[in-house]
Amino acid sequence: MTTPPHRGDVPHRPKVAVMEDVAELAGVSAMTVSRVLNAPEKVRPETRARVLAAVQELGYRPNSAARVLVTGRSGVLGVVSFDTTQYGPASTLYAIERAARQNEYSVSIASLDALNRRSIAEGVGRLTSQSVDGVIIVAPHESATDGLRHLPPDLPVVAVDAGDGVPFPVVMVDQHAGAARATRHLLSLGHRTVWHLSGPANWVDASARVAGWRSVLEAEGREVREPLAGDWSARSGHELGRRLASEDDLTAIFVANDQMAMGLLRALREAGLRVPEDVSVVGFDDIPEAAYFWPPLTTVRQDFATVGRLAFQLVLDRIDGVLGERRLKVEPELVVRESAGVRPPG
Amino acid sequence: MTTPPHRGDVPHRPKVAVMEDVAELAGVSAMTVSRVLNAPEKVRPETRARVLAAVQELGYRPNSAARVLVTGRSGVLGVVSFDTTQYGPASTLYAIERAARQNEYSVSIASLDALNRRSIAEGVGRLTSQSVDGVIIVAPHESATDGLRHLPPDLPVVAVDAGDGVPFPVVMVDQHAGAARATRHLLSLGHRTVWHLSGPANWVDASARVAGWRSVLEAEGREVREPLAGDWSARSGHELGRRLASEDDLTAIFVANDQMAMGLLRALREAGLRVPEDVSVVGFDDIPEAAYFWPPLTTVRQDFATVGRLAFQLVLDRIDGVLGERRLKVEPELVVRESAGVRPPG
DNA sequence: TTCCCGAGTGTTTGCGATAACACTTATTCC
DNA sequence: GGAATAAGTGTTATCGCAAACACTCGGGAA
Numbered sequence: 001m002t003t004p005p006h007r008g009d010v011p012h013r014p015k016v017a018v019m020e021d022v023a024e025l026a027g028v029s030a031m032t033v034s035r036v037l038n039a040p041e042k043v044r045p046e047t048r049a050r051v052l053a054a055v056q057e058l059g060y061r062p063n064s065a066a067r068v069l070v071t072g073r074s075g076v077l078g079v080v081s082f083d084t085t086q087y088g089p090a091s092t093l094y095a096i097e098r099a100a101r102q103n104e105y106s107v108s109i110a111s112l113d114a115l116n117r118r119s120i121a122e123g124v125g126r127l128t129s130q131s132v133d134g135v136i137i138v139a140p141h142e143s144a145t146d147g148l149r150h151l152p153p154d155l156p157v158v159a160v161d162a163g164d165g166v167p168f169p170v171v172m173v174d175q176h177a178g179a180a181r182a183t184r185h186l187l188s189l190g191h192r193t194v195w196h197l198s199g200p201a202n203w204v205d206a207s208a209r210v211a212g213w214r215s216v217l218e219a220e221g222r223e224v225r226e227p228l229a230g231d232w233s234a235r236s237g238h239e240l241g242r243r244l245a246s247e248d249d250l251t252a253i254f255v256a257n258d259q260m261a262m263g264l265l266r267a268l269r270e271a272g273l274r275v276p277e278d279v280s281v282v283g284f285d286d287i288p289e290a291a292y293f294w295p296p297l298t299t300v301r302q303d304f305a306t307v308g309r310l311a312f313q314l315v316l317d318r319i320d321g322v323l324g325e326r327r328l329k330v331e332p333e334l335v336v337r338e339s340a341g342v343r344p345p346g
Numbered sequence: 347m348t349t350p351p352h353r354g355d356v357p358h359r360p361k362v363a364v365m366e367d368v369a370e371l372a373g374v375s376a377m378t379v380s381r382v383l384n385a386p387e388k389v390r391p392e393t394r395a396r397v398l399a400a401v402q403e404l405g406y407r408p409n410s411a412a413r414v415l416v417t418g419r420s421g422v423l424g425v426v427s428f429d430t431t432q433y434g435p436a437s438t439l440y441a442i443e444r445a446a447r448q449n450e451y452s453v454s455i456a457s458l459d460a461l462n463r464r465s466i467a468e469g470v471g472r473l474t475s476q477s478v479d480g481v482i483i484v485a486p487h488e489s490a491t492d493g494l495r496h497l498p499p500d501l502p503v504v505a506v507d508a509g510d511g512v513p514f515p516v517v518m519v520d521q522h523a524g525a526a527r528a529t530r531h532l533l534s535l536g537h538r539t540v541w542h543l544s545g546p547a548n549w550v551d552a553s554a555r556v557a558g559w560r561s562v563l564e565a566e567g568r569e570v571r572e573p574l575a576g577d578w579s580a581r582s583g584h585e586l587g588r589r590l591a592s593e594d595d596l597t598a599i600f601v602a603n604d605q606m607a608m609g610l611l612r613a614l615r616e617a618g619l620r621v622p623e624d625v626s627v628v629g630f631d632d633i634p635e636a637a638y639f640w641p642p643l644t645t646v647r648q649d650f651a652t653v654g655r656l657a658f659q660l661v662l663d664r665i666d667g668v669l670g671e672r673r674l675k676v677e678p679e680l681v682v683r684e685s686a687g688v689r690p691p692g
Numbered sequence: 693t694t695c696c697c698g699a700g701t702g703t704t705t706g707c708g709a710t711a712a713c714a715c716t717t718a719t720t721c722c
Numbered sequence: 723g724g725a726a727t728a729a730g731t732g733t734t735a736t737c738g739c740a741a742a743c744a745c746t747c748g749g750g751a752a
Contacts, residue, residue: 018738029702034740044700061475065414066738069707074411076454076476085436094431097457106476108422108454111443129407130422130452234638263638292580292609294640364708375732380710390730412708415737 017058026054037062068131077315078127080110080120081138086232087287088304092138092160095308103316108132115139120147128155134315136160142202156318158311163204169318171311171328175205178300178332179212182254182282185298185334187220189280190343191252196227197240197264199256209256209284230256234263241267250279251343258283258290258299265293265339276341286335296337306330363404372400383408414477423661424473426456426466427484432578433633434650438484438506441654449662454478461485466493474501480661482506488548502664504657509550515664517657517674521551524646524678525558528600528628531644531680533566535626536689537598542573543586543610545602555602555630576602580609587613596625597689604629604636604645611639611685622687632681642683652676 023030028051035043036051043051054060068074077100084090097107108130110123120139127135134156137148145163153167161172186194196213199206210227217224228244230236237260244250245268255261261283265275273279275295283290286301310328317324369376374397381389382397389397400406414420423446430436443453454476456469466485473481480502483494491509499513507518532540542559545552556573563570574590576582583606590596591614601607607629611621619625621641629636632647656674663670 019740020738030738031703031740032701035701038740042700047700061471063415063477063738064475065411065420065477066707067740068411069409069415069709069738070740072707083440084430085433085440087431090431090436094429094457097455101457101472106454106456106472108452109443110452111440111447125407126447126452129410131409131411234635238638259635262635266638266640269640289580289605289608289635292584292612294612294615366708376708377710377733378731381731384710388730393730409708412737413710415708415739416710418737 017060018063019060022051022054022058022060025058026051074131074133075105076108076130076132077105077312078108078110078124078130078132078135079138080112080123080127080135082112082115082141084109084111088285088302089138091304092308092311095305096136096312097308099309099312103312105133105312105316112139115141116143117147117150120144121150124151124155124157128152134158134319136311136315137162140204142204142207145204156315158314158318160307160311161204169314169324169326169328171307171314172330173205173302173304173307173332174329175208175332176212176215177329178284178302178334179209179254180216181332181334182284182300183213183216185336186252186254186280186282186340187216187222189252189340191280192249192343193217193222193225194252194254195225195244195247195250197237197244197253197255197260198227198229199260200229200231206256213254230260232257232259234259236260237263238267240264242271244268245271245273252280252340253282255281255283258285258287258293258297261297261299261339262293265295265297275339278344280340280343282340290335291337293339295339298337298340299335301333301335303330303332363406364409365406367404368397368400368406371404372397420477420479421451422454422476422478423451423658424454424456424470424476424478424481425484426458426469426473426481428458428461428487430455430457434631434648435484437650438654438657441651442482442658443654445655445658449658451479451658451662458485461487462489463493463496466490467496470497470501470503474498480504480665482657482661483508486550488550488553491550502661504660504664506653506657507550515660515670515672515674517653517660518676519551519648519650519653519678520675521554521678522558522561523675524630524648524680525555525600526562527678527680528630528646529559529562531682532598532600532626532628532686533562533568535598535686537626538595538689539563539568539571539598541571541590541593541596541599543583543590543599543601543606544573544575545606546575546577552602555600559600576606578603578605580605582606583609584613586610588617591617591619598626598686599628601627601629604631604633604639604643607636607643607645607685608639611641611643621685624690626686626689628686636681637683639685641685644683644686645681647679647681649676649678 019030019033022033033051036048081089084093100107110126112119112123136158138160140161142163145166148166157168159166159170162170183194198210228240230240241264255264268275268279275281283297283299286299290297290299307330365376365379369379379397382394427435430439446453456472458465458469482504484506486507488509491512494512503514505512505516508516529540544556574586576586587610601610607627614621614625621627629643629645632645636643636645653676
């Protein structure tokens with residue numbers, strides 16, 4: 001007498017209901033249950049009601065793996081991104097998730113440790129092997145652009161803040177325009193020229209902001225001082241600020257993001273310079289804390305929520321086979337607070 | 347003669363390779379391919395090499411849906427969380443994703459619009475219907491605790507920062523100890539008592555910090571002033587700071603997070619109070635910018651990365667059937683900078 | 693009446709992988 | 723030498739669902 005294998009050692013799971021169970025309870029075939037769930041109008045109302053009641057009673061939930069296997073669609077969107085602890089990427093991700101949820105999609109994420117071609121390809125790979133229907137890439141680094149050119153061509157992909165020359169739609173804030181706006185604002189206050197504390201080299205946002213800043217200065221025939229590059233952190237803003245503080249024609253600075261602006265403000269104060277009386281500062285991003293900097297920071301607001309929403313809409317279109325815009329720009333907005341004032345006399 | 351259906355109208359996709367294709371190319375059965383991928387040691391090295399070559403040549407990637415269907419395991423971990431744009435949740439999420447990735451798991455997210463039982467159940471539902479293997483819930487609100495009691499009992503779940511009485515493991519920073527440390531630090535500087543600017547009611551972290559702060563004051567026989575509750579934002583810190591500024595025995599304040607501390611610092615300055623000469627301030631979190639506040643903020647560092655890592659380890663154990671710790675606490679650390687000083691004379 | 697049509701439902705098949713088991717062949721042991 | 727064993731591989735069944743097609747039935751058109 002042998003003991004039956006694999007029985008008894010497991011405490012008899014109350015096995016979850018499958019479609020067949022629902023069908024049986026409702027006295028119909030599994031196919032009818034499927035129809036009730038996917039094309040209710042094809043089922044007579046009273047049958048439908050019986051099925052729905054059975055679904056309810058058994059707490060039935062369709063098995064997505066089985067559905068994916070047969071339909072080829074998963075209802076999952078992949079997002080690959082770099083450093084989601086930062087305000088910008090985090091907000092974008094959040095907006096994407098919201099938009100996805102409203103369209104019955106869920107979101108799978110793949111964070112990147114580094115920004116380079118291998119890393120991006122690998123991130124996309126992790127997602128595609130989870131059968132995502134499409135991918136949004138939030139990787140605003142120029143090295144990424146390269147990686148983006150070598151993706152599976154049939155996969156619906158949309159990038160956020162990517163450089164030129166990627167073979168699919170891109171959604172981005174118009175960094176160039178934002179930087180230009182900030183720079184013009186400072187010039188309009190009477191400053192002779194504007195210094196720039198930029199983001200790290202090879203970040204597309206950083207380059208675009210440099211370009212926007214430079215273009216305004218050049219158009220106005222102002223002197224263009226070499227920008228100092230930080231790494232987006234308050235720490236780097238502080239460090240560069242100390243160097244900057246000793247320049248004698250320093251009256252206006254455009255900083256590539258709010259965190260660096262924060263470090264800069266502190267460095268200036270430590271050097272005995274008052275903001276905005278002696279030096280004017282304009283940031284970029286409008287993080288929620290910007291209004292509580294000392295002094296409250298004049299900055300350029302990026303609407304990450306809109307970016308996320310648009311990016312989702314674009315992948316969704318691609319998934320549905322619609323070929324939409326190739327490059328959407330969201331307008332940034334100058335938020336005037338108190339860190340930028342008129343040029344000091346002298 | 348009828349035309350063959352569904353041929354020619356679709357522009358002949360280069361259909362992706364499936365296991366059978368690999369098998370054919372390598373001259374083996376599909377089962378052998380499967381073994382090469384899942385239990386390579388059971389296949390003779392030369393066969394294995396042939397199969398691997400075929401995999402390479404066809405660019406074969408296993409179809410996860412099919413695998414999930416038959417194995418019942420997806421390799422996907424669900425994370426439900428509230429407001430991932432904030433530093434804490436974002437960092438936790440990031441750490442979870444990292445840990446997951448290192449263990450060949452990927453991560454699906456479900457953001458919550460609100461913190462209540464329905465919302466949490468719905469978020470978990472969205473994830474389970476995607477066949478996740480386990481779920482980590484980052485929802486530090488007391489109303490969540492209720493929702494957490496009504497989840498499918500067989501689903502491996504771990505919570506981050508949940509209150510007592512949830513029926514599964516919880517990982518959290520020891521908020522009580524952190525608050526106590528901050529409070530003791532202020533008392534040790536000679537302050538007679540410490541005010542508290544707390545987080546919103548019903549947030550478990552907020553309550554724990556209040557409790558930690560209160561317990562030290564009571565143990566030392568100091569006066570306990572009613573805490574003022576903010577909403578974690580710099581804005582609320584500023585607003586409450588204005589109210590606080592007029593109190594005449596105000597020399598030390600413990601603030602429940604760094605953003606509120608920032609708003610508070612500004613309000614104090616606006617009221618003509620110097621920090622730390624007139625008033626000492628200690629925050630909580632140690633966000634990356636805290637060192638660049640004016641003055642640099644003394645605060646309590648939460649190690650979100652460790653929290654995320656532990657939470658992942660715990661779900662992983664549960665998925666594997668290991669029943670581990672029920673409540674893990676991560677020690678916070680007081681980071682002394684310049685915003686807290688000795689009690690002013692008088 | 694007969695036929696056709698469409699609405700509503702059921703049956704069969706197949707999605708792509710793995711579990712379980714069956715089958716070879718070589719190896720070991722008595 | 724023969725049985726027992728192990729290593730390597732193949733066969734078959736199955737996971738849960740939906741696509742495709744088949745069937746039934748009643749009502750209108752011819």
